[in-house]
Amino acid sequence: MGSVTTPKQDRSRATRQRLLESAVTCLAEHGWTGSTVTVVAEHAGVSRGAAQHHFPTREDLFTAAVEYVAEERSAELRALDGERGTHAAVDALVGLYTGPLFRAALQLWVAASNEPQLRPRVTDLEARIGRETHRMALRLLGADETRPGVRETVQGLLDMARGLGLANLLTDDSARRARVVTQWATILDDVLR
Amino acid sequence: MGSVTTPKQDRSRATRQRLLESAVTCLAEHGWTGSTVTVVAEHAGVSRGAAQHHFPTREDLFTAAVEYVAEERSAELRALDGERGTHAAVDALVGLYTGPLFRAALQLWVAASNEPQLRPRVTDLEARIGRETHRMALRLLGADETRPGVRETVQGLLDMARGLGLANLLTDDSARRARVVTQWATILDDVLR
DNA sequence: AATCCAGCAAGCACGCTTGATTGTTTCTTC
DNA sequence: GAAGAAACAATCAAGCGTGCTTGCTGGATT
Incomplete structure (x- = not known):
């Protein structure tokens, strides 16, 4: 009975998890329209019918x-806590915008700019993550937001990080970055102190 | 013979031009996969067969x-010449990354990250435009590239501009920008002087 | 004036993706 | 141990985009 583990439930959650991870990976690698349910299911190692069981429609x-991408990015962000020194902080923040998670998020932004039903969800979650990131940036940099200009300076830094991530989309930009x-x-x- | 105007040729060139403009508009509005040849042709006011006559395949x-987007962006960039003052220069440079042309370019970047045959063309042209933009930025800002750090400073500024443009994709970001x-x-x- | 050919419109066939239906296995519960 | 439900697999029909082919119009060539 339910006293011990429920293997059926476990396996079900596992496949669901695998499907979500696969969706993120495929998003980063094949883009929005390239991430068909067949592709995602095959990448996850499950049948298309299984995917359709967990998620009746592609939407x-x-x-x-x-939402999964948002949670993962949030976790990646929180993992940055503890970085000290301005250079380390900037490097860590910029690092948020390289890697598969940002690639997936980027694909979602662009897709959301065209798909009306996707747009509100993406914008909401992005706004939330943006605020989180800003808070973390202030913390890592030891910046005092009450001082005039600091807020805009940090925002500009994060925008720069986004831009660097975007530049890294097509070519490896590590050296320049x-x-x-x-x-x-x-x-x-100099500016913050 | 061809001594005077050849109206047939003119009409042909006009249609071709309209198709290219329409392609850019549709790219900005409907994205890569949303810009089907039918959509582009209808937006241009020509039949699908006409489009197929000028461009046999979608590719x-x-x-x-x-290439058309690259030329337009280059022209938009050269039109900036004459801006004086740091604030005006930064504002003008950032302005390059808002508007339909950048939206179209952004869609192309993301599409190129997934379509292997598109990637080399986009990367080549983007590298060229990047250099042009950097030169123009140095000029507008009156920056001396021989001084150490100036190059990276200006690059970071342009990366920030890209990031601001990306943030402007889903929501109107004018005020914050x-x-x-x-x-x-x-x-x-402060830094450049 | 007659002929030719580029520009252009309409229709057809193929492949692909999605959503729905039906069948099969595996686990839970009585 | 058997009945029931849940997870999963396999197949089918509908819609859409692409590429190709056919047929027509209006300037260009001789």
Whole structure:
């Protein structure tokens, strides 16, 4: 009975989890329209019917995936806590915008700009993550938001990080990014203090 | 013979031009996969067969559209020449990353990250435009690139502009953008001088 | 004036994706 | 141990986009 583990439930949750992870991966690799339910299911190692069992329609699957991406990004953000030093902070923040999670999020933004039903969900979650990121940035940088200009400076930094992530979409931009990060870390050191 | 105007040729060129403009508009409004040849042709006011006559395949149409976007962006960039003052310069540069042309370019970047045949064309043209933009930024800001750090500072500014443009994709970000621009303009005024 | 050919419109066939239906296995519960 | 439900697999029909083919119009060539 239910006293011990319920393997059926476990397996079900596992496949559901695998499907969501697969959706994120496929989003980053094949884009929005390239991430067909067949592709996602095959990548997850489950049949299409199984995917359809958990998420009756494609929209159901990807609305869940959008929330999943948001949670993962939030977790990745919280994992940054503890970084000290301006350069390390900037590097860590910029690092948020490279990697598969940001790639998936980027695909979702662009898709949401065209798909009306996707737009509100993405904008809401993005606004929430944006606020979280801003708070964490202030914390890592040890910045005092009450001082005039600090808020806009940090926002600009995060916008720069987004832009660097975007530049990294098509070509490996690591080398240039590192130089920009060190330069702006020193600039911020002067501005914020 | 061809001594005077050849109206047939003119009409042909006009249709071709309209198709390219329509492709860019549809790209910005409906995205890559949403910009079907039927949609582009209808938006241009020509039949699908006409579009297919000028561009036998969809790939032909959009490879031409990619170059067209690059040319338009280059023209928009050159039109900035003459802006003086750091704030005006930053504002103008950031302005490059808002508006339909950047939206279209953004859709192309994301599409190119998934479509292998599109990627090299987009990356090549983007690299060229990137260099042009950097040169123009140095010029508008009156920056001396030989000084250490100036190159990375300006690159970071342009990355921020890209990030602001990306943030403007889903929601109207004008108000926040204006504040960030003024703040970063003052920062650059300090750093570059 | 007669012929030719580029520009253009309409229709058809193919492949792909989605959503729905039906059948099969596996676990729970009495 | 058997009945029932849940998870999963396999197949089918409908819609859409692409590419190709056919047929027509209006300038260009001789």
